[in-house]
Amino acid sequence: DGGITxxxxxxxxxxxxxxxLSCEQNLNHDAMYWYRQDPGQGLRLIYYSQIxxxxxxxxIAEGYSVSREKKESFPLTVTSAQKNPTAFYLCAxxxxxxxxxxxxxxxxxxxxxx
Amino acid sequence: xxxxxxxxxxxxxxxxxxxxxxxxxxxxAFDYFxxxxxxxxxxxxLLIAIRPDVSEKKEGRFTISFNKSAKQFSLHIMDSQPGxxxxxFCAASFYSGTYKYIFGxxxxxxxxx
Numbered sequence: 194d195g196g197i198t199x200x201x202x203x204x205x206x207x208x209x210x211x212x213x214l215s216c217e218q219n220l221n222h223d224a225m226y227w228y229r230q231d232p233g234q235g236l237r238l239i240y241y242s243q244i245x246x247x248x249x250x251x252x253i254a255e256g257y258s259v260s261r262e263k264k265e266s267f268p269l270t271v272t273s274a275q276k277n278p279t280a281f282y283l284c285a286x287x288x289x290x291x292x293x294x295x296x297x298x299x300x301x302x303x304x305x306x307x
Numbered sequence: 308x309x310x311x312x313x314x315x316x317x318x319x320x321x322x323x324x325x326x327x328x329x330x331x332x333x334x335x336a337f338d339y340f341x342x343x344x345x346x347x348x349x350x351x352x353l354l355i356a357i358r359p360d361v362s363e364k365k366e367g368r369f370t371i372s373f374n375k376s377a378k379q380f381s382l383h384i385m386d387s388q389p390g391x392x393x394x395x396f397c398a399a400s401f402y403s404g405t406y407k408y409i410f411g412x413x414x415x416x417x418x419x420x
Contacts, residue, residue, distance in 0.1 A: 197350075224405050233316070235396060235410040236351075243405045283350050287406055294339045294406055298350030 195220045197299035199284050204304045206271070206278070214269045214302045216284035223289045225267035226296070229253060230281040239282075242267055243289060271304060279306045309334060311399050313411025320418050326384040328414045330397035333378060337399035337409075342371065342382050345394045345413075354395070355382070387418045 197218045206212045218225065227239040238251030242261040256275025261267055267286075271278045284299040312331045320326045330340075339358055343351035357364045357371040357380065364371045370383040384391055397411040 199350075233412055235313075235412040236408075237410075238408070241405060285350075289405065294356075294400060294402070295341070295353055296343075296406070296408060298343075298352065300350045301348070303348075 197284055197286060197297060199282075199299035199302050202300065202302060204302060206304060206306050208306055209273045211270055211272050212304065214271070214282055214284075214304070216267045216269065216299060217265055218267075218284075218286045218297075218299075219265065220286055220297060221264075222286035222297070223264070224287045225261070226285040226287075227251075227257070227259065227267070227269045228283040228285065230283055230301070236283065239269065278304055280304060309409050311397060311409045311411045313397050313414060315414060316412070317415045318417070320387045320416065322387065322389060322418055322420050324387050324418075326382075326387045326391070326416055326418070328382045328395055328397070328416075329379065330381065330399075330411050331377075331379045332399045332409075334399070334401070334409075335378075336401045338402070339400045339406075340371070340373065340380050341398050341400070342369075343396045343398065343410075345396065347393075351396055384416075387416075389418045389420045392416055392418050 200215045226241040228236040240259040242248035258270045282302045285296045341356035342354045344354040345351040355369045368385045373380045394413045394415050396413050400408040
């Protein structure tokens with residue numbers, strides 16, 4: 194079945210540690226996205242990538258980093274510079290065709306900073 | 308101009324009733340308006356979507372009403388069921404090399420049995 198796999202589902206981190214969230218898709222989508230979800234704030238864009246080896250900052254990129262070495266993979270690193278990292282993180286993907294405007298989401302990763 | 312305002316924040320409806328969630332936007336560049344449904348601990352899933360050239364779209368019990376002049380759109384869930392209990396997000400998007408999505412803040416719907 195085609196879809197997006199995020200791992201781990203739950204992650205606990207001590208303050209000062211970097212953590213990396215995995216996102217893998219087998220939908221053959223060119224574009225991939227990372228969103229952060231906090232209660233009452235909807236989904237906010239962290240980073241996005243349209244093609245391999247290229248990515249752009251979203252609205253809340255500070256304290257995060259990404260890479261796009263393969264079309265299928267778009268890992269997100271939450272660095273120690275992120276002041277409030279506890280949140281639910283969602284990876285998504287889409288085709289780049291202007292006529293096919295659908296975001297497909299993974300099941301999410303919940304990060305808790307202890 | 309990039310905001311999408313969604314209301315209400317939470318909604319409680321009796322089984323069989325109609326659930327109505329409203330969204331408003333400002334940016335006239337938006338050309339696609341999807342609604343996403345999210346169950347606890349899961350990622351959002353596309354429920355129904357509309358483009359601004361139509362005023363209404365219906366899929367089963369779910370209907371989007373779109374008012375281009377007022378820059379408002381709404382989701383109507385007819386004959387609401389307990390299984391519809393979830394968080395619903397409206398969104399607006401436009402294409403500029405890639406899709407730029409702006410999400411509403413979400414509505415937590417609870418349908419009482």
